Amino acid sequence: MITGFIGAGNLARAIVIGLLDKRVLGSDELLCASGTGATAQSLSQETGIGLASSRIDLIKRSQTIVLAFKPQHLDTITSEESAVAQNNLVISVLAGCTLESLQAAFPHARNIVRVMPNTPSxxxxxxxxxxxxxxPSDEDRQFVENLLKALGTCYEVQESQMHIVTAVSGCGPAVFFQFIDHIAQAAEKRGLEHDLAATLAIETGLGSLQLMQRSNQAPSQLVDEVVSPNGVTHALLTSLADSDWSGIIDTAIEAAVNRSTELSKT
Ligand SMILES: NC(=O)c1ccc[n+]([C@@H]2O[C@H](COP(=O)([O-])OP(=O)(O)OC[C@H]3O[C@@H](n4cnc5c(N)ncnc54)[C@H](OP(=O)(O)O)[C@@H]3O)[C@@H](O)[C@H]2O)c1
Known part of the structure; x- marks a missing residue:
């Protein structure tokens, strides 16, 4: 059973390396093709997976197809390619491409899976x-979960929830990166060396998130453990509350959900 990647850029590379490292699939069970062929060639050379001579060659040789090019390239799938993809399982990581648009491109697929990954993949x-x-059949569900576990963890959702997922886990890394950067900049401005400021901010973020993940306490209880009445953390959190921090985050999530909804209609 061959799994073929159309698109061999950052995300395809992450999935292929994860699948090989975790021994979910062997290099002889994987194929790739790309637009110019340049990224596919380098992925094939780096990992030992097969290189298809074209997209149609890849589709003919694969039972599962992973779409890992840019969303705008979905429109370049030809009727010949969709006809050859008869009875294939199609897995798409294309941001914002709905199951309806994927089905229009691959009307004869056995089943289609829409995935929203994020950059820590x-x-x-x-x-x-x-x-x-x-x-899905039990076999297809298991296969998809194993493939996505090569990137980290995975959760099944309703398609109607994808806009919220996009706002939270799709955009989320940008929020955390920017938040850590703001903390590091504030520390540097007040006299810490640049590298030390960045390291303290990043390691505090990492440690706090791991503590939250491992603890059975609610986030609010973990906050309470850091705060003492009228103390330093209290001053910091009061300043954030005065700026309506939770309202700012709620409005930002709303903006992302709205934009994702808008984009899915274009
Ligand atoms: N990176 C992430 O963490 C992330 C997160 C969420 C969603 N995604 C989704 O994942 C998809 C891929 O993202 P990426 O970051 O891996 O992009 P990328 O690194 O830019 O790779 C894009 C790939 O598409 C290929 N390509 C271009 N035109 C093509 C065509 N006409 N037919 C077939 N392949 C073509 C490119 O091949 P050549 O350059 O060799 O032509 C390249 O291999 C996107 O749709 C994105 O929405 C990515």
């Missing part, structure tokens, strides 16, 4: 959400 620490177009 590059180090196998991603979180992906996925939804099937039709109720």
């Amino acid at each position: 590059r180090i196998s620490k991603g979180v992906s959400a996925f939804c099937f177009q039709q109720p």
